[in-house]
């Protein structure tokens with residue numbers, strides 16, 4: 001039980017707010033981003049009859065084993081992408097999902113291990129794959145065209161110096177292979193005009209962009225939202241934590257949808273409150289971390305929790321553009337691992 005104790009010692013972002021919103025739950029829940037399993041553990045404590053837990057990262061297996069010991073026969077676990085949730089649920093012959101929880105992004109387990117290559121704070125191989133499968137961040141920076149690198153850094157990192165960073169990456173990779181997090185962060189740090197704030201490392205935005213790109217994070221998010229809506233019963237809850245503005249914008253727009261003349265992707269406000277909303281908002285504004293939580297866990301600073309209840313049983317058509325998903329060249333597909 002040693003490592004399970006470690007699992008519950010890990011304090012996940014915004015969990016005390018989540019507990020206040022959900023002191024008791026029932027039925028079958030999906031945790032699509034298992035990580036350390038702290039939220040899964042809470043969902044079972046709060047009364048979930050069954051839990052379908054999913055994570056892309058094979059490294060979470062040890063945490064699921066620990067949780068299985070505590071909650072025998074309660075958890076169905078899959079090393080998979082949460083965009084597979086519909087198939088998984090169908091195979092389990094479950095018809096009603098009472099709640100879906102997603103805690104998007106990387107875990108501290110991934111960020112803090114230098115070998116996983118996510119962080120410019122610890123030198124390690126330039127990897128960044130959540131699934132540990134397919135092309136790495138190093139494959140991307142050493143082989144992608146300069147234009148694609150610039151596009152990714154601009155659209156997924158909102159980095160104003162994207163073009164010059166991409167140029168410097170391409171110049172440097174002619175001299176040596178950019179295969180460590182240190183080498184990449186050094187190139188970015190030394191880019192003329194790059195902002196070197198005290199709070200934010202100059203490589204923050206570029207590292208985020210490359211991670212989002214190779215793990216296909218925003219496309220997965222959009223598909224995850226659609227599948228979660230699809231599998232939930234009417235009256236079921238959907239709670240989601242995001243960590244940056246691109247993610248939150250997509251979630252906010254998705255939750256704001258209403259059906260008007262069978263057009264499911266309109267913003268309620270634009271129509272003066274007419275139409276049938278897809279969701280009832282449980283919290284009108286996103287929940288953010290308190291100063292106390294930010295002090296204990298600085299990563300929680302950018303977290304936003306949104307919770308809704310499904311109201312409609314109409315089917316939705318996928319429309320990525322209206323959700324604000326940045327459109328990036330298809331050539332990125334060659335460098336994506338999930």
Ligand SMILES: C[S@@+](CC[C@H](N)C(=O)[O-])C[C@H]1O[C@@H](n2cnc3c(N)ncnc32)[C@H](O)[C@@H]1O
Pocket residue numbers: 012032033034035036037038039040054055056057060080081082083103104105106107108130220
């Ligand atoms: C912020 S952590 C979740 C922490 C977790 N809520 C807890 O209580 O410990 C995010 C996790 O989601 C996983 N993940 C990210 N994108 C995913 C996806 N598309 N499908 C499945 N898992 C994903 C990551 O591998 C990581 O383990």
